[in-house]
Amino acid sequence: MSQPQRVVIVGGGFAGLTCARSLNGAGFDIKLVDRRNFHLFQPLLYQVASGGLSPGDITAPLRSVLREQKNIQVLMGEVTGFDPAGQRVLLADGEISYDILIVAAGAESHYFGNTGWEAYAPGLKTIEEATEIRRRIFEAFEHAEREPDETMRRAWLRFVVVGAGPTGVELAGAISEIARDTLREDFRSIRTEEAEILLLEGEPRVLPPFPPDLSERAERALIGLGVRARTGVRVTSIDECGVVMNTPAGEQRIEARTIIWAAGVRANGLGRTLAEALGAETDRGGRVLVNPDLTVPGHQNLFVIGDLAHATGPGGRPLPGVAPVAMQQGRYVARNLKARLEGCAPSDFHYADKGTLATIGRNAAVADFGRIHLDGFIAWLAWLFVHLLYVVGFRNRLLVALQWGFQYLTFNRGARLITGIFHPARPEGRPALTTARLAGEAAASSTRADATRSD
Amino acid sequence: MSQPQRVVIVGGGFAGLTCARSLNGAGFDIKLVDRRNFHLFQPLLYQVASGGLSPGDITAPLRSVLREQKNIQVLMGEVTGFDPAGQRVLLADGEISYDILIVAAGAESHYFGNTGWEAYAPGLKTIEEATEIRRRIFEAFEHAEREPDETMRRAWLRFVVVGAGPTGVELAGAISEIARDTLREDFRSIRTEEAEILLLEGEPRVLPPFPPDLSERAERALIGLGVRARTGVRVTSIDECGVVMNTPAGEQRIEARTIIWAAGVRANGLGRTLAEALGAETDRGGRVLVNPDLTVPGHQNLFVIGDLAHATGPGGRPLPGVAPVAMQQGRYVARNLKARLEGCAPSDFHYADKGTLATIGRNAAVADFGRIHLDGFIAWLAWLFVHLLYVVGFRNRLLVALQWGFQYLTFNRGARLITGIFHPARPEGRPALTTARLAGEAAASSTRADATRSD
Numbered sequence: 001m002s003q004p005q006r007v008v009i010v011g012g013g014f015a016g017l018t019c020a021r022s023l024n025g026a027g028f029d030i031k032l033v034d035r036r037n038f039h040l041f042q043p044l045l046y047q048v049a050s051g052g053l054s055p056g057d058i059t060a061p062l063r064s065v066l067r068e069q070k071n072i073q074v075l076m077g078e079v080t081g082f083d084p085a086g087q088r089v090l091l092a093d094g095e096i097s098y099d100i101l102i103v104a105a106g107a108e109s110h111y112f113g114n115t116g117w118e119a120y121a122p123g124l125k126t127i128e129e130a131t132e133i134r135r136r137i138f139e140a141f142e143h144a145e146r147e148p149d150e151t152m153r154r155a156w157l158r159f160v161v162v163g164a165g166p167t168g169v170e171l172a173g174a175i176s177e178i179a180r181d182t183l184r185e186d187f188r189s190i191r192t193e194e195a196e197i198l199l200l201e202g203e204p205r206v207l208p209p210f211p212p213d214l215s216e217r218a219e220r221a222l223i224g225l226g227v228r229a230r231t232g233v234r235v236t237s238i239d240e241c242g243v244v245m246n247t248p249a250g251e252q253r254i255e256a257r258t259i260i261w262a263a264g265v266r267a268n269g270l271g272r273t274l275a276e277a278l279g280a281e282t283d284r285g286g287r288v289l290v291n292p293d294l295t296v297p298g299h300q301n302l303f304v305i306g307d308l309a310h311a312t313g314p315g316g317r318p319l320p321g322v323a324p325v326a327m328q329q330g331r332y333v334a335r336n337l338k339a340r341l342e343g344c345a346p347s348d349f350h351y352a353d354k355g356t357l358a359t360i361g362r363n364a365a366v367a368d369f370g371r372i373h374l375d376g377f378i379a380w381l382a383w384l385f386v387h388l389l390y391v392v393g394f395r396n397r398l399l400v401a402l403q404w405g406f407q408y409l410t411f412n413r414g415a416r417l418i419t420g421i422f423h424p425a426r427p428e429g430r431p432a433l434t435t436a437r438l439a440g441e442a443a444a445s446s447t448r449a450d451a452t453r454s455d
Numbered sequence: 456m457s458q459p460q461r462v463v464i465v466g467g468g469f470a471g472l473t474c475a476r477s478l479n480g481a482g483f484d485i486k487l488v489d490r491r492n493f494h495l496f497q498p499l500l501y502q503v504a505s506g507g508l509s510p511g512d513i514t515a516p517l518r519s520v521l522r523e524q525k526n527i528q529v530l531m532g533e534v535t536g537f538d539p540a541g542q543r544v545l546l547a548d549g550e551i552s553y554d555i556l557i558v559a560a561g562a563e564s565h566y567f568g569n570t571g572w573e574a575y576a577p578g579l580k581t582i583e584e585a586t587e588i589r590r591r592i593f594e595a596f597e598h599a600e601r602e603p604d605e606t607m608r609r610a611w612l613r614f615v616v617v618g619a620g621p622t623g624v625e626l627a628g629a630i631s632e633i634a635r636d637t638l639r640e641d642f643r644s645i646r647t648e649e650a651e652i653l654l655l656e657g658e659p660r661v662l663p664p665f666p667p668d669l670s671e672r673a674e675r676a677l678i679g680l681g682v683r684a685r686t687g688v689r690v691t692s693i694d695e696c697g698v699v700m701n702t703p704a705g706e707q708r709i710e711a712r713t714i715i716w717a718a719g720v721r722a723n724g725l726g727r728t729l730a731e732a733l734g735a736e737t738d739r740g741g742r743v744l745v746n747p748d749l750t751v752p753g754h755q756n757l758f759v760i761g762d763l764a765h766a767t768g769p770g771g772r773p774l775p776g777v778a779p780v781a782m783q784q785g786r787y788v789a790r791n792l793k794a795r796l797e798g799c800a801p802s803d804f805h806y807a808d809k810g811t812l813a814t815i816g817r818n819a820a821v822a823d824f825g826r827i828h829l830d831g832f833i834a835w836l837a838w839l840f841v842h843l844l845y846v847v848g849f850r851n852r853l854l855v856a857l858q859w860g861f862q863y864l865t866f867n868r869g870a871r872l873i874t875g876i877f878h879p880a881r882p883e884g885r886p887a888l889t890t891a892r893l894a895g896e897a898a899a900s901s902t903r904a905d906a907t908r909s910d
Binding site: 036037038051053054055056057059060061063064067068070073074075076077093094127128131138139142145146183185186187188189393395396398399402403406410414415416417418419 | 491492493506508509510511512514515516518519522523525528529530531532548549582583586593594597600601638640641642643644848850851853854857858861865869870871872873874
């Protein structure tokens with residue numbers, strides 16, 4: 001009896017996990033390695049960032065998902081390198097040998113070389129980034145509530161989202177709903193509806209990957225939500241108190257205490273590490289160029305899939321780093337490997353583009369199904385349906401559906417806790433907050449006994 | 456028209472929040488200050504720590520709870536001191552004046568002076584501590600899965616809970632269920648049922664606040680769950696790799712990589728700060744001694760309630776730091792203040808002890824209702840019912856009930872994601888993990904091609 005081949009999958013995201021699940025029952029000995037113990041449903045990260053869902057609602061423990069597949073072992077570890085000659089994956093604290101290697105390590109936020117910006121403008125690719133964004137959004141209102149200085153308060157109530165792709169649009173829409181609906185009755189000094197949400201985009205229109213008519217409808221929906229989109233502007237500088245952007249009219253600074261980065265992702269560093277080890281090519285975003293069968297040129301036993309891969313689609317353009325591409329590639333590689341086992345020649349990978357969706361807020365979304373373009377409520381229903389369908393795990397589906405129902409009916413976002421250390425604003429040179437400036441002073445018409453107390 | 460009196464409540468936990476809610480409609484101008492933006496349902500923290508619930512499920516945003524009470528403003532801030540003469544509460548970045556002050560800042564984990572232990576043995580009083588414990592529990596199994604050395608592996612699979620009060624017992628029971636049920640099919644190298652769970656207690660029996668017969672039933676339930684309780688032992692030292700304890704037979708060391716502290720709480724540091732400012736007395740745990748009407752002696756406008764207060768109960772013994780005491784005290788102070796408004800003389804506080812509950816695992820709990828002692832399944836139902844009833848907010852009740860139902864039916868704990876930075880075990884001087892030692896080697900009977908590969 002011959003030995004089953006050892007397949008190592010690096011990454012438990014859409015690509016890696018789908019591949020692992022599709023290899024169910026196949027005659028391989030499979031190891032799936034990931035730095036995390038869970039699969040993350042990234043399309044709903046913005047919901048964690050806006051306090052609508054908890055991290056546990058959009059994650060599924062990898063072991064739980066794969067528990068019935070006895071030929072798969074999940075290993076939690078950090079991949080640090082590759083040894084193609086020795087056919088080994090190197091970990092921070094060990095190594096794993098392979099016969100077949102599938103690298104699906106995904107993408108990370110990309111600041112175009114401005115590494116200092118990361119501290120001021122978190123991205124939205126991981127759970128921790130999502131909870132950090134959540135903290136900053138809700139803390140901003142808390143700071144505004146206690147801020148006596150008008151200019152400072154407006155800076156706390158100003159939110160800048162850099163990048164108007166689907167992620168940026170979804171976030172901007174969510175922040176708007178937070179300000180206008182969720183928190184409306186919650187504060188006494190401030191009127192949260194006065195929050196300004198700015199969406200900055202370098203391209204000439206929002207949602208650049210979408211057809212122009214849907215970009216236009218999206219922009220109208222955003223305006224309806226009170227989000228101000230500035231297109232054709234490029235951010236040149238980010239600091240703790242705002243951004244500087246290059247506009248057609250020259251440089252302009254925006255004072256805003258909450259800045260979120262949705263302007264770019266690039267391949268995980270493992271892409272470059274792998275390419276160097278293999279003598280393979282990467283594109284500008286660090287993605288590894290792959291053959292039509294998703295193998296690395298010159299390495300028939302080595303696949304790269306998902307956001308880490310630069311696979312050529314129709315018209316010679318690279319396939320986008322989206323979940324459906326990753327999932328189809330994962331399934332394809334599994335089919336490919338099974339075909340090889342049977343001695344068949346596997347076919348090339350062809351991406352079946354079933355459409356793209358982006359939500360903008362309650363009742364509003366845009367959906368590009370090729371010849372059919374939808375927007376508004378019906379697109380939003382489609383968006384809901386598709387995302388619920390693909391969330392991994394019945395438990396999660398139920399929890400997400402329930403919380404969405406609740407959120408829709410009540411406008412409330414129940415998961416908006418601010419975790420971590422609270423950073424009290426320590427204003428230098430600003431007067432201490434005293435009774436005379438506390439809530440209701442501005443709004444209340446009656447004179448207060450406090451007014452007789454001196455500071 | 457006379458000015459409403461300014462009431463400041465420090466703390467949005469059981470005592471402070473209940474007080475605030477009970478003051479609904481009363482003619483006061485109320486400020487509630489907390490470092491966090493949410494109320495935490497502490498009795499279910501152990502469920503977050505064991506991956507059964509998400510943090511958002513057991514927290515309720517304070518603003519949301521109090522949104523309809525227009526005479527209450529919630530302020531997020533850190534109280535740093537008190538000025539009783541000037542009637543001010545001092546914040547890290549401001550101050551608030553008061554006519555009446557209610558301090559309900561709660562309790563924190565207490566290491567009896569061994570501040571170094573905190574890093575090795577997290578307590579369970581905050582959301583962050585709960586997610587940290589969760590991380591350590593589930594990472595321990597991950598490390599064990601990859602650990603080739605037998606002794607090290609057993610240390611990873613050994614869990615020590617220090618303190619067998621309700622918190623410790625609930626945690627120990629939960630870890631046992633994780634090991635025996637939740638994770639049973641999830642690993643390939645290890646058998647999670649082999650995990651050892653030790654519960655250490657200085658008193659002669661587990662659950663010391665409970666009557667002896669219930670302590671005994673609890674201990675039997677724990678044994679049934681595979682938890683080994685050691686009573687009459689005191690921990691003298693804790694480090695990254697284990698604990699040392701003083702037993703009747705002398706000193707003994709236990710090698711365990713996961714240690715959880717449930718052995719003591721003391722009043723928040725604000726208790727001492729307040730007492731110093733007022734010239735008031737505190738007990739050994741830092742709790743402020745209060746009059747029968749919960750005011751601080753000599754200060755009729757200053758109340759201390761909840762875990763921060765040392766209030767005398769029947770028989771001259773101090774009331775315990777439990778949720779029902781805090782809630783009743785909160786309600787009482789509100790009644791007291793309303794009575795004063797009407798010119799009535801308020802009565803003293805009397806705690807109505809409706810009973811105590813502690814759960815041990817699926818289907819098992821103990822309940823002390825005075826003359827009625829319950830255990831087993833019916834006590835567990837009572838525990839479920841009471842906790843569901845008191846969780847704040849309909850949304851939370853629904854989410855908690857649903858996830859409990861799911862957990863009960865499937866043994867699965869869906870919220871068991873490991874967040875934060877993964878700490879790969881970097882063993883000094885230990886051999887790197889190689890193919891030969893990977894999963895299934897021990898279990899698989901077939902010889903593997905890998906065996907021919909050299910390290």
